[in-house]
Amino acid sequence: MRAIAIAVLWGLTLVPAPAFMAFAAAQAAEPGRTPLPAIAIEKPGQCVEPKDVMRRDHMKLLKHQRDKTLHQGIRTKPHSLNECISCHASQKTGSVTGAGGFCQSCHDYAAVKLDCWDCHQPKPGQKTAAGVKP
Numbered sequence: 001m002r003a004i005a006i007a008v009l010w011g012l013t014l015v016p017a018p019a020f021m022a023f024a025a026a027q028a029a030e031p032g033r034t035p036l037p038a039i040a041i042e043k044p045g046q047c048v049e050p051k052d053v054m055r056r057d058h059m060k061l062l063k064h065q066r067d068k069t070l071h072q073g074i075r076t077k078p079h080s081l082n083e084c085i086s087c088h089a090s091q092k093t094g095s096v097t098g099a100g101g102f103c104q105s106c107h108d109y110a111a112v113k114l115d116c117w118d119c120h121q122p123k124p125g126q127k128t129a130a131g132v133k134p
Contacts, residue, residue, distance in 0.1 A: 034109075036109065037105035037106045037108070038100060038105055039102060039105060039106065040090070040102065041102075042087070042090060042091050042102070047087075048079060049061070058084075061079040062079065062081060062084075062116075064079065066081075081116065084096075085122065085123065085124045088102035088103070089122075090102070094123045094124070095122045096122045097117060097122040
């Protein structure tokens with residue numbers, strides 16, 4: 001078994017780096033691979049943060065906003081869930097969830113459960129079960 005592992009590792013060192021990189025790139029572009037999420041921006045324009053920040057830190061921003069609202073009573077718009085929904089809700093369905101929904105598509109791709117909607121409504125202007133706007 002050890003001899004096989006050594007042989008495989010030795011064989012990998014013989015593959016030139018550019019050839020291996022081309023192989024890896026071809027595999028990533030191969031049909032049948034997991035497609036990237038299709039994200040439709042319903043209201044184009046400037047987001048409250050740059051795209052890379054939102055992709056990486058949107059949950060931190062939402063949690064920080066939640067804590068300010070719940071614990072300190074401070075309600076501001078820039079990072080509020082309601083503001084996100086109002087910009088990103090589908091014009092067809094009026095929601096950020098469901099097939100092709102802004103939030104749903106990325107969370108399905110990343111295999112992350114969307115639990116915001118346990119308490120909040122995924123459509124702009126609607127009230128939660130507690131009668132409070134998200």
